[in-house]
Amino acid sequence: AQSRAKMLAKMQPITALIEDPTLSFDFPDPDELRPPLITLDLAAVGYGDTPILQRLNLRIDPDDRIALLGRNGNGKTTLARLLAAQLAPMAGAKHASGKLRIGYFTQYQVE
DSSP states (O other), rough: OOOHHHHHHOOOOOOOOOOOOTTOOOOOOOOOOOSSSSEEEEEEEETTEEEEEEEEEEOOOOTOOOOOOOOSSSSSSHHHHTTTTSSSEEEEEEEEEETTTOOOSSSOTTO
């Protein structure tokens, strides 16, 4: 613990972050849509000919709040891409409200 404290004492302090007043980020007020927003009926999704997720049954309503939790490689991003219409279902059906607009911010900055 003492060696760790000495290493910390030798470190240079980080200068405070400068706030950029030109940057603004806000979410527009969404239009009122009737439920359901999205439904999946026995849908499958994946890449190429390989399904990652299968037999998906899902209904999302306007008042739903969703968090995707799981280990790496379990299909969280694949499901998000399906919901954002970046991937089409390989099987089954996906229905979305005609007035629905989905924004998707990827975790990978390169994309």
